[in-house]
Amino acid sequence: MQLSNARAVITGGVSGLGLAVAQYLVANGGKVALFDVNADKGASAVAELGEGNARFWSTDVTDEAAVVANVNEAKEFLGGLNVVMNCAGILGAGRVLGKEGAMPLANFRNTVLVNLVGSFNVAKAGAALMQTNETGTDGERGVIINTASVAAYEGQIGQAAYSASKGGVVGMTLPMARELSRFGIRVMTIAPGVFWTPMVDSMPPQVQESLAATIPFPSRLGKPEDFAALVGTILTNTYLNGETIRLDGATRLTAK
DSSP: OOGGGOEEEEETTTSHHHHHHHHHHHHTTOEEEEEESOHHHHHHHHHHHOTTTEEEEEOOTTOHHHHHHHHHHHHHHHTSOOEEEEOOOOOOOOOSEETTEEOOHHHHHHHHIIIIIHHHHHHHHHHHHHTTSOOOGGGOOEEEEEEOOGGGTSOOTTOHHHHHHHHHHHHHHHHHHHHHGGGTEEEEEEEEOSBOOHHHHTSOHHHHHHHHHTSSSSOSOBOHHHHHHHHHHHHHOTTOOSOEEEESTTOOOOOO
């Protein structure tokens, strides 16, 4: 796929990693539909990217009917749909047995619902439309990219719900890629390590430095641009399929 031909739905697209992907695709001639729950940031993102290049849809990724409707509207705006980029997610931090007792089941359920079920919900709605696209290089009709986390492999204390949800994203990547291969739709997942976030920005410099020191090379936190560049590589290399790529500078999370 040429990046200039990318017509992408991006969940979590108005900030962080999702916005970085949107900026990258638009800079390379693509068009984007931003799915998020933050309308204020959505308006700002569209103003930055240009109304001809981007549009915002207020979207709860766990709502099946709303996602189907919004994906269909997005396809009309984009003039087609060949990319689904799932970046929406929540941390869902909390201990199984905390100071106030056992974790309420609703906390665990909601984290899995947003991070795992939400990713599947948008992916399958996008695939339903992409299956009818004209074929491109190697018979490709579209690409789905999900976002997991290195916590899927080395979850820390307090990340039971988050790690389970991201582990599920990793687990569904290969079977989904195998099933959708007959339609020419590729499925990939990126598992980022410790990246710059608004939470990290608010930390004292010494805490930021200690986080960076845990990363072997390069000894810095990941940048949203690093993530977006990998998305570009996945989109343009049709032989990448059914795999989860760690993007973490060779870091491995400790227990806490």
